[in-house]
Amino acid sequence: MSNLPSKAHFGSDNVTGIAPEIMAALEAANNGGVASYGEDAMTEGLNARFSDLFETTCRVMPVGTGSIANGLALAAVTPPWGEIFCHEEAHITIDEANGPEFFTGGAKLHLMAGEQGRITADALRAAATRYSRDDVHHPLASAVSITQATETGTLYSLDQVGAIGDVAKAEGLAFHMDGARFANAVAALGCAPGDLTWRAGVDLLSFGATKNGCMAVEGIVLFNPSAERVGRLARLHKRAGQLYSKMRFFSAQLEAYISNDNWLNWAGHANAQAARLSAGLADIPGVSLDSPVEANEVFCRLPQASYDAIVAAGIGTYPLSDKGDGTGSIRFVCSFNTEAEDVDRLIAAAREGAS
Amino acid sequence: MSNLPSKAHFGSDNVTGIAPEIMAALEAANNGGVASYGEDAMTEGLNARFSDLFETTCRVMPVGTGSIANGLALAAVTPPWGEIFCHEEAHITIDEANGPEFFTGGAKLHLMAGEQGRITADALRAAATRYSRDDVHHPLASAVSITQATETGTLYSLDQVGAIGDVAKAEGLAFHMDGARFANAVAALGCAPGDLTWRAGVDLLSFGATKNGCMAVEGIVLFNPSAERVGRLARLHKRAGQLYSKMRFFSAQLEAYISNDNWLNWAGHANAQAARLSAGLADIPGVSLDSPVEANEVFCRLPQASYDAIVAAGIGTYPLSDKGDGTGSIRFVCSFNTEAEDVDRLIAAAREGAS
């Protein structure tokens, strides 16, 4: 894959760099002689900052990647003989190289179909009640994990999250939210982050930051933090090699990320560019959307010629997934620093290729 | 633990910040639109850079912490029914919260005594040949891991490493080196990095960088990289959540770290400060060294009053480990940015307290 000198890359929200505010936070944190291994003031203060942000007492543990956040969150609430319900296209089952099985010590992922990347409360209830909880032959229904925003760029509404939370509570399941793009969801829904999580029944959130301007940090947010669960998560976190000695550089990123509504502003910008892009693509002949655009990703079908024109225009993108009929599927992702003019260039190239 | 505004902290080489050259490298890497997930040019070029540095074809995989580097390196060469020989004070058994057992899927660490933090080739041979390799009742001797520089601040000489390498080869063990302070060892020995590793029989090196000026990165260096071992390590690496999406920020740190002999200059500076410190402490009544000072750490015994004076002088330090007779044990660590005047202040305070 070529390296682009510009920010014009729509393949992933990971290929962009770090937001200036985050770089500045790293530099500010780079003073000498504070305690190592998470005992610095910034890391200690992060719990208070996140409790304010979510309007409830919670704990946050920085980790290096979303995969680790997911694996550890699930391990905190799932025994090795447990079962975790998730969508069949969930990142945790497709893209984490059996990470959840690794971190939990062998729990099973129970995959569920669902339109537009969402599982439903009814389907969850049926799946979770399939086995008696007392029958040791079967996996023990332990947790449900949903991705918000989903892997297909859609959103669960507050009611949909709450409905799943109700089932989780009724069936004794822990409720995990993979929030790699949580910021985009909150920005799109315009709700309070607490509304989308603990008030809707969520127990643990993988709070994504890397895709939205940070360097390499995600937070595991634990709501209703019992001493038992906090202790368990701390043990799992250390064992997974996540107790960074210079933890303040991770905490500093998270602190700057949630300051001044940076996270929401950046995500909102990304969402807006995705809306701009999907609107622009909408009336190009031969182009169609594969999924509703509800956050910062556009999944669409393009003529091969449109794709070729986009590449020729020097716009970074992932490969087209050939459908064998002269068209292919592709995902365009907009980021905190995607520029409108690059969106327009992409649209223009697509239009040109389609004509 | 108090936060110090100065760099005067001798508790750990993790409490210092990031070297300016590394911060600059992060900023330089922060341009927009390169491929994510390790496919960028810098990450691809890192193998060549490390091959030059070690004067042999090798592969390097960036990870977030030394614990992960150790765990994955050992997992690459040890089956779940395997046994790993190491010193009884090894970081991998004391401070990694059963990380090696986790990453390997249940391998056993076989602890060995050894003076001054070093295991000997003879002791290794005896331990590794205790069981028949064909008897499935017993763990299978699979790997040996030594720490260079050791956990007590000493060094294995080139000959000592080579002797262990000879035993490893003869007994069919993989040879791992935990090089959290590898730079300090190379700087102190004044040898080529290849002499201390692959030429002496080392198969995998946890190449430390975080303690010596980087933010949060270590490299797993694989010598004699067979396709099978490279593939296995890649799978383990991803499963452990180490395939960072913005990998270039990790690669950029490593690239800057090994450029211009930065790593050796910084480590050499740290070693020199430790030598200065131990020389200064040497003639203070009531102060004695617990271990030879061969790299950047000083393990010593202090009168309580000396410790109190050091703390009162505003110098950062870990707690004194009380011996119950008015003295205690303590470790002082010097870093890439430890200033000589702070070393002298520490010495002066210790002397004052002892008088």
Next chain:
Amino acid sequence: MSNLPSKAHFGSDNVTGIAPEIMAALEAANNGGVASYGEDAMTEGLNARFSDLFETTCRVMPVGTGSIANGLALAAVTPPWGEIFCHEEAHITIDEANGPEFFTGGAKLHLMAGEQGRITADALRAAATRYSRDDVHHPLASAVSITQATETGTLYSLDQVGAIGDVAKAEGLAFHMDGARFANAVAALGCAPGDLTWRAGVDLLSFGATKNGCMAVEGIVLFNPSAERVGRLARLHKRAGQLYSKMRFFSAQLEAYISNDNWLNWAGHANAQAARLSAGLADIPGVSLDSPVEANEVFCRLPQASYDAIVAAGIGTYPLSDKGDGTGSIRFVCSFNTEAEDVDRLIAAAREGAS
């Protein structure tokens, strides 16, 4: 559940006792002073006996349960980042309490739909080629496991097994057969055991014996036994606590089981009783089969009143699975010692209840 003095129990093929030939073999093996831990002559001779039976060089390792046989067989051929393809109703995913995940160190089971309990070669090909084998993000397609006879009492034909074997070979998958009721399959198909296994591409077979007259033993049969795979399986076997010290009592059971075509005669008898049962139920109003009866199990739908009559007649059975419309689903299993008159009594009771 009540204890019946008679053999009239159709709930499972596990509830019957041990065949007299097997008890006799245990008694014969009970002489004093042979070597322990599998080194006795009988255990050593078992490889030759099974090689004769399957008409190819193979290795057999006795284990205590089918779950362990499945878990260890899969662990021998699947890395922790691997994926195992199986039917969504497979015993390995429904009834083994995450045993496969445990024994493999975290491999994932990829569930596939399929009519009448069978997966198809085409569906397997599609599933196994979904991901690139070189992309570490995704689980590595490693193995396929089919159950013969299936969990719904049906059979794969020789051609169907062979077709799956062809796909497995083409896609680099190991091919495991869960043969808890392998005897019933071979008896029903009237083929050579080698035709149904290695000649059709099967690499490992969980050779069931407990359900067909033995006390507690299954054999893991390894075809094309490479030294590497034999060694790996031996290590896994011991680690799982399966190296029984008095191994000859397990070997003696297997030896008697395959002697004089006992296994086939007993299974053939069980199949014949199931055929008798399904024929007798076929013309009872309100009774219908849920699945074709191809081996020794009858899955059917019964009126509640028929079920009640069966129970009242003192015939052992599992509970009826209530469909909410006055009928329910149930499984009747026939065993090596099921008596025709008990089959007839069951039919008569069912008929009486339905009138």
Next chain:
Amino acid sequence: MSNLPSKAHFGSDNVTGIAPEIMAALEAANNGGVASYGEDAMTEGLNARFSDLFETTCRVMPVGTGSIANGLALAAVTPPWGEIFCHEEAHITIDEANGPEFFTGGAKLHLMAGEQGRITADALRAAATRYSRDDVHHPLASAVSITQATETGTLYSLDQVGAIGDVAKAEGLAFHMDGARFANAVAALGCAPGDLTWRAGVDLLSFGATKNGCMAVEGIVLFNPSAERVGRLARLHKRAGQLYSKMRFFSAQLEAYISNDNWLNWAGHANAQAARLSAGLADIPGVSLDSPVEANEVFCRLPQASYDAIVAAGIGTYPLSDKGDGTGSIRFVCSFNTEAEDVDRLIAAAREGAS
């Protein structure tokens, strides 16, 4: 290793057969049509029988081998980040192929020296208090495991067990007893089984039966059975493939084993033969004991010629472990059916060889 037609084998207490009372119990249990999977009356009654035997409410779970009993017992009480204290010659670390690490999901065994195969309460206290329980860097002290009778044929006195129990309680450790030869210990000490276990602080006992006349069964005995611990053990038991479908054959063995004081009578006989043997060997020149003989094993040093004479006499034995000076070490084990005349033959041969 040759097969002997007689019972004259002193290599292991596993090489003998099954006691007639146990075979009879298997035959009696072999009636048709009882429920499978542990739901039969005998299995359900076993808890009551063991509660009577130990004079306290306890639960017993049959398993196939001592290794599985140990692994599951430890897994019930040890998290993956936990540490288990045991003797450096403990079976769980030497002979179980990393079974404890497997069943616990990666716990660490902390090996301790101790004379005559016994760890001391003082050494345990020091080891268990080495780390702060709140420091996540270090393994969490979770359990202590002692073997009774020990691997060197000695015994812990009731006071010694109680002292360890006191430390375990004070330091928050679960207390496991590997009782592969528990019967020999109880017979030798002449105490109540409850005195040697729960009254002395033991939480879980691997209750050995295979070495003392049974075919292949051990019991995990759980004292003070909380619902949480019972449930956890049941899940681990099933996942390890130990929920035998014809469980009654395992339960029947245990039931017959503890009936009529069989277990104690048989163990007492074995102990007496060992005493006879050691007394006979004691005055043979060149023969010395390596360990006190307190149960049913004799560890001694023999001249090579004595060993040769023993073998020539047709007495089964393990190989001599050559000391390089014309002598070697060897273990002789006496069993429930060792005949005094065979003991005398062994002594005579040893004496002959030594002259």
